[in-house]
Amino acid sequence: MSVDAGTPGPAHRLRHQLPLLVWLVLVWNLLWGTWSWANLISGVLVALAVTLLLPLPPVVGGARVRPVALVRFLGHFVYDLIKSGALVAWQTVRPRGIDRSAIITVQLRTDSDLLLTILAESLTLVPGSMVIDLDRERRTLGLHILHVVDEGDVEAQRASVLAEEERVVRAFGSPDEIAALDLAPGERSHGAGRRTP
Numbered sequence: 001m002s003v004d005a006g007t008p009g010p011a012h013r014l015r016h017q018l019p020l021l022v023w024l025v026l027v028w029n030l031l032w033g034t035w036s037w038a039n040l041i042s043g044v045l046v047a048l049a050v051t052l053l054l055p056l057p058p059v060v061g062g063a064r065v066r067p068v069a070l071v072r073f074l075g076h077f078v079y080d081l082i083k084s085g086a087l088v089a090w091q092t093v094r095p096r097g098i099d100r101s102a103i104i105t106v107q108l109r110t111d112s113d114l115l116l117t118i119l120a121e122s123l124t125l126v127p128g129s130m131v132i133d134l135d136r137e138r139r140t141l142g143l144h145i146l147h148v149v150d151e152g153d154v155e156a157q158r159a160s161v162l163a164e165e166e167r168v169v170r171a172f173g174s175p176d177e178i179a180a181l182d183l184a185p186g187e188r189s190h191g192a193g194r195r196t197p
Contacts, residue, residue: 019065021047023121030125069171073122076167080126088127091147102148103132106161108139109180110169116141119168123161 021044028043029035091098110116113136120131123143133142145157169177 017051020051023118024050027121027125064172064174066171069167073167073171076164077122077126084127084129088146098147100148102145102154102157104143104145104154104157105133106141106143106158108141108162108165109183110165110173110177111136111139112173112177115165115168115173115177118172119165122164122168129157 024047025040025043028046029039032039108116108119110119116134116136120134120141123129123141124131128146130144131141132144133140135141141161143157143161145154148154148157166181169181
């Protein structure tokens with residue numbers, strides 16, 4: 001009796017869905033703002049319901065996790081959460097409040113669905129910024145920034161988005177995607193855009 005190699009089994013599907021499940025549980029707990037067994041269990045149930053009832057098409061290539069780069073990405077993410085949270089809290093209680101906000105567009109170097117999703121989620125979860133547009137074909141990201149003083153602040157925010165993109169790509173990207181970081185934002189490498197159907 002032969003086994004159909006084209007049909008992945010439950011263990012194969014679970015192995016490829018595991019990073020998504022872990023990420024959904026993490027986001028669920030961050031949205032609640034507290035860590036508890038109830039939030040953890042409900043997060044697992046919600047993540048399973050979302051992945052079973054609303055299955056996404058498979059992401060080409062999948063993720064390649066590099067432990068050192070992942071620790072660097074998570075360290076910067078936690079630092080940004082604490083720093084930005086404190087800054088937003090201070091701006092809301094100080095007498096003059098928040099001066100000006102801005103909407104900026106950042107030209108990216110990657111067009112991977114998975115990497116763009118991780119980047120957008122990590123930027124949105126940090127207080128004071130919100131991704132409002134993401135165009136994979138043009139490799140552009142629109143971001144609302146809560147507080148800016150001058151053009152220097154805007155450029156600093158663009159640079160921080162590109163730095164976050166680099167950390168995400170180095171933690172989860174393929175060798176070709178990491179090599180593309182050396183290109184100027186918006187520049188395509190040879191063979192970029194070719195996707196397996």
